[in-house]
Amino acid sequence: MKRRDFLKHAAVFVSGVSVSLSALELIDPKEVLAANPDLRWGFLVDTYKCVGCGFCVKGCKIENDIPLEANVTRTWVERYVMTKNGEVLMDSPRGAQDGYTSKLIDHGASGKKLASDKEIAQAFFVPKLCNQCSTPACVQVCPVGATYQTADGVVLVDRKWCIGCGYCIMGCPYGVRFFHPVEHVADKCTFCYHRISNGKTTACVQACAFGARQIGNLRDPNDPVAKVVMKQRVGVLRDEYGTKPNVYYIGLNEEVR
Amino acid sequence: MKKHVWxxxxxxVVLVVIILLARWVYVPADFGVQDRGYTFGYHRLGNEKEWQAQTPRYQGNNYCADCHEEQTARLAGGSHLDFxxxxxHSAAGEHPTKPEKLAIDRSRALCLRCHVxxxxPSSGRNTIPGIDPERHNGTGDCVDCHNPHKPNLEEM
Structure with missing residues (x-):
């Protein structure tokens, strides 16, 4: 082979090989659509509007068969009281399923604390529920494929498949998962998947008389929730965990964990 | 190869075949990598349908208003209009068939959820008329004096 031919062939060979295989792969339209579906459920909580009545918690428990007498719940309401000298008091007795009817703040074993009206700088309620994260830690840790995320972004538990190992309960940075006392499997908020998939709103949204809770489609620019998330100042909980939560809060303070 | 190797x-080989057979019998056909990929979507697809098929208990105000026109009309002008x-009145479920009659919660505790x-400050709770439950009307039921459907104090 002549030197000139060798160089020619080598150049053709190298340029041919350097085209990466992925560039030649045909794009599957189904995969592209799945990465950007036109439905992505998101939730919006307005902490200014919440009055701490706890009807959402009670409604959720009845709708989803979580025993009222068991101290576990798919959604709960926390009370934050910040005093003028910088103290942060917080409680959520039984997830606030019976509302807040006392000024005493329940600190469990260390007793009850009272902040007098004069001492209080600000005080508000924060409803919590599953954040249906875009990269859910709880799903990644499941060893059997019992918990998963649907195409529209809701994290569910397959009750027939769950072995009850509890990894997901430990894995969730928000503590929204618990062990179902009757079903004996991991349980969590499903955004009322049976309701939102059939044109209804969630039980907690419906039970809220004050409009503190809203659910909507984050991919629809005309959706009231999506509009607020895009145009207003909203916050998410524990952003630093990188789970990309999809429950947005209006009026979130740094004291809220 | 020699006999003692075989x-x-x-x-x-037999163990592997048995395990594969057991897996084939036990694992449903729709179990596998779904829309969200291996990391987040590895599951039994049929379970999504199972969750969707759960029957709702709460039906919403419009469902009630469909039959109870008179009663819902009484709410007009009151501050409990959108409540x-x-x-x-407890979850409707499949009312009027199941349950035939709903259990109404008229308790003081129910009203106190909002009205203590x-x-x-910086919460909607501050704007709701409230009482001190230890000083107001002992332990008597609120509905003895207040009309829960139109709780305006002027019309008591």
């Missing part, structure tokens, strides 16, 4: 090898009926006066 013998344990056969045991392994969810089922919060007090708490000092909550």
């Amino acid at each position: 013998r344990p090898l056969w045991v392994v 969810p009926c089922e919060n007090c 006066k708490l000092f909550m």
Whole structure:
């Protein structure tokens, strides 16, 4: 082979090989659509509007068969009281399923604390529920494929498949998962998947008389929730965990964990 | 190969076949990598349908208003106009068939969920009329004096 031919062939060979295989792969339209579906459920909580009545918690428990007498719940309401000298008091007795009817703040074993009206700088309620994260830690840790995320972004538990190992309960940075006392499997908020998939709103949204809770489609620019998330100042909980939560809060303070 | 090599090898082959067969029987056909990929979508697809098929209990105010026109009309002009009926009247389920009659919660505790006066600046709670439950009307039921459907104090 002549030197000139060798160089020619080598150049053709190298340029041919350097085209990466992925560039030649045909794009599957189904995969592209799945990465950007036109439905992505998101939730919006307005902490200014919440009055701490706890009807959402009670409604959720009845709708989803979580025993009222068991101290576990798919959604709960926390009370934050910040005093003028910088103290942060917080409680959520039984997830606030019976509302807040006392000024005493329940600190469990260390007793009850009272902040007098004069001492209080600000005080508000924060409803919590599953954040249906875009990269859910709880799903990644499941060893059997019992918990998963649907195409529209809701994290569910397959009750027939769950072995009850509890990894997901430990894995969730928000503590929204618990062990179902009757079903004996991991349980969590499903955004009322049976309701939102059939044109209804969630039980907690419906039970809220004050409009503190809203659910909507984050991919629809005309959706009231999506509009607020895009145009207003909203916050998410524990952003630093990188789970990309999809429950947005209006009026979130740094004291809220 | 020699006999003593084949013998344990056969045991392994048979075990693998048995495990694969058991897996084939036990794992449903729709179990596998779904829309969200291996990391987040590895599951039994049929379970999504199972969750969707759960029957709702709460039906919403419009469902109540369909039959109880008169009663819902009484709410007009009152501050409880948009209050969810089922919060007090209990979840409708398949009412009027199942349950035939709903259990109404008329308790003092139910009203107190919103109407205990708490000092909550920067919260909607501050704007709701409230009482001190230890000083107001003993332990008597609120509905003895107040009309829950039109609780305006002027019309008491």
